[in-house]
Structures are given as C-alpha cells and as structure tokens.
Amino acid sequence: MKDKKGIWATLGGIGLFALTKAKFLAVVLKLLKFKTLISMLVSVWAYALLYGWKFGIVLVYLLFVHEMGHVYGAKKKGIPTSPALFIPFLGAVVGMKELPKRLKDDVFISIMGPFAGLLSIIPFIVLYYVTGVDFWLHMFKVGALLNLFNLLPMMPLDGGRIARALSTKLIAIAFTIMLAFTFVNPDPILVLIIVFGGLYFVSAASERYGWREKAAYRDEYQTALQKWESLRAEWHEIAPEDRLSWLNGKLYEEGRVLAQYEQEFYAWNGKQSKWRWTPETEAFKRAEGKLQGQYLITKEMQTWYDNEPGELHSIHEELKALSEELAKQELYEKLSKKERVIILLQYVSLVLVLSGCIGFAMTME
Numbered sequence: 001m002k003d004k005k006g007i008w009a010t011l012g013g014i015g016l017f018a019l020t021k022a023k024f025l026a027v028v029l030k031l032l033k034f035k036t037l038i039s040m041l042v043s044v045w046a047y048a049l050l051y052g053w054k055f056g057i058v059l060v061y062l063l064f065v066h067e068m069g070h071v072y073g074a075k076k077k078g079i080p081t082s083p084a085l086f087i088p089f090l091g092a093v094v095g096m097k098e099l100p101k102r103l104k105d106d107v108f109i110s111i112m113g114p115f116a117g118l119l120s121i122i123p124f125i126v127l128y129y130v131t132g133v134d135f136w137l138h139m140f141k142v143g144a145l146l147n148l149f150n151l152l153p154m155m156p157l158d159g160g161r162i163a164r165a166l167s168t169k170l171i172a173i174a175f176t177i178m179l180a181f182t183f184v185n186p187d188p189i190l191v192l193i194i195v196f197g198g199l200y201f202v203s204a205a206s207e208r209y210g211w212r213e214k215a216a217y218r219d220e221y222q223t224a225l226q227k228w229e230s231l232r233a234e235w236h237e238i239a240p241e242d243r244l245s246w247l248n249g250k251l252y253e254e255g256r257v258l259a260q261y262e263q264e265f266y267a268w269n270g271k272q273s274k275w276r277w278t279p280e281t282e283a284f285k286r287a288e289g290k291l292q293g294q295y296l297i298t299k300e301m302q303t304w305y306d307n308e309p310g311e312l313h314s315i316h317e318e319l320k321a322l323s324e325e326l327a328k329q330e331l332y333e334k335l336s337k338k339e340r341v342i343i344l345l346q347y348v349s350l351v352l353v354l355s356g357c358i359g360f361a362m363t364m365e
Helices: 002-019 022-031 034-051 053-076 103-120 122-131 134-150 158-163 168-184 188-237 240-268 279-305 313-333 337-364
Strands: 085-087 091-093
Touching (some): 034 053, 034 085, 053 091, 053 103, 053 134, 103 122, 103 158, 103 337, 122 134, 134 337, 158 168, 188 279, 279 313
Antiparallel strands (some): 085 091
C-alpha cells in the first residue's frame, strides 16, 4: 500500500506543478517530441537500475523542468531551440538553432534554467509536509543541489555563461579550484566538466585572437581607403595634360612604400604567435594588412593610365564585412553597469536561495 501511495504521490507532485503553470504545460506539449520522450524513458530506466524507479522519475522531472526554463528563456528572446535530449548520468541538453545576439540574452537564457529548477522543487516541500514522507525532503535537497551545482562559474555550466557577463576571472578561479578538487577526488562527471572547461579556454583564446586580428585588418584597410580617396582627389585636381607625369611619379613613390611595407612584413614574420595575441603578433598582423592594402593601391593605380580612378572595391568589400562582424561582436558584448549589477543580483539571489533550501532540508533531516 505504501508503494502505491508513493506512486500516486510522485505523479501528483509532478502534475500539481505542471497544472498550475498553463504556459509551461503548453511548452511541454509542444516540445515533448519522440526523441525527447525516448531519451527521458531511457534515463528513467538507467537511474531506476541504481536508485529505484521513483528516484529516476523525479530526477528526470527535475532535469526536464530545468531544460524547459532554458527553452522558455530562448523563446522569450526569439531563438528557436531543438527538442530536449536526456543523457543518462550526464543530465539533459537543449540546443539553440541560432546564437543570441546579445550577451545579456545569453545570460537570461542561462539563468532561466536554475530559476525553473528552483520552482520545480517547491512541490516537494509541500508533499513532505502533507505526507510526512522523507523521500520528498530528500528530493527537495537533491533538486536544490543540482541547480546550485549548475550555477558554479564554470563552462559549460549555466554559471559559467552567467559569469562571462561579470568577469572571466571568476571562470578561471572556479576552473583552478575544480581542477584541484578533481585531482584529489576523481569523479567521471567532474573530469568531463574539467575537459569541457579546458576546451572553453582554448576556444575563447582562439576567438579573442580572431577578433583582434580582424580589428587590426579593419584599421589598416581603413587607412588604405583613406589614402586611396586622397590620391583620387589629387588626381582630379591635376590638369589632364599633367596627369601622366603625376601618375608616373606617384607610382614610383607608392612602389617604394610597398617595398618598405614588404620589409616590415618580413621583419615581423616568424616572431608572431599563432596561439596568443602578443605585441609581436599585432605588429605582424598590422604589417600584413598594410602590405595588402598598399599592394592593391599600387595595382589599381596602374589602371589609371587607361581609366578614370574608381572605387577600391576589393578592400571596400572586405572592410565592410570586417566592420559588420566586429560591430555584431561589440553589440553582443555591450553591457551597461546597471545590466551587470542586475545580473549579479539575480545570480547571487539564486545561489543564496538554493543554498538556503539545502540548509533548510539539512536541518529538517
């Protein structure tokens, strides 16, 4: 009889939360596709083998609500998502079909997972007081622990994505502590987090390198275009009968500048780092951008013998593409002090409330 009561209490607890959230239920019905359902059932079965079917059902419910929080956040920001996929003993994941355009949107989507997770444990404490069954108090604590762990400022956890908006030093400090802890207390899940965290640092370094490289090229291409426009203006000010001698002289001057830029390029070549952005790397990339711009100027000026000076299309198009990419990145990372404070308060509040839930559950045991 106790088992039957436990079954109905489990289903009742899950149903109670879902029925009180009409919007949540609509999202569930829409996203609960075949792949999601199968992976949920497989996860329940896997957890049940070790911890019993009741624990398995409730744990998958906790993971599902957490992921639906991310889905809700993504939908609010107009970002389509893939169906949730459950991976036994690793958790669950919902993919985004396109990246957020703003860092604050990324943070909102990340923080909605633990927030939904916090809401998901409320029925457990109600059921504990109604039934007096310790299982619900235990799951209340487990749910709080899962979501609190997910708020650690480490990639690929939600806390890592939130910490990006606050300070990347938080991620580095957390990674160092987790690395030391994993070394002393090896655990497969922690090892995986360390691996993914390490990959994040490699990826982030590569990304920063790429943006700085593009910024260097953009600056040099802008300088080349300004020079081009100056030469065109000078051309039009010269009397038609004097343009040939002027052009011969200018091509000689620009050829010498090209040779100077070639020397500068080869002087820095080999000193740059392919992995870290050093002063030598920046000097090399700027020399490369200057050389390319000057080469195109010299080449295009040779056509002035037969044609009127036109636009420097090759650099103009490249500059436009680089400027658009850099503008998007700057827009993504742009956060006001007020927005950072709000994110910090939301993050700290979630951590404190979840910690309080764990402390409360421990005092009740």
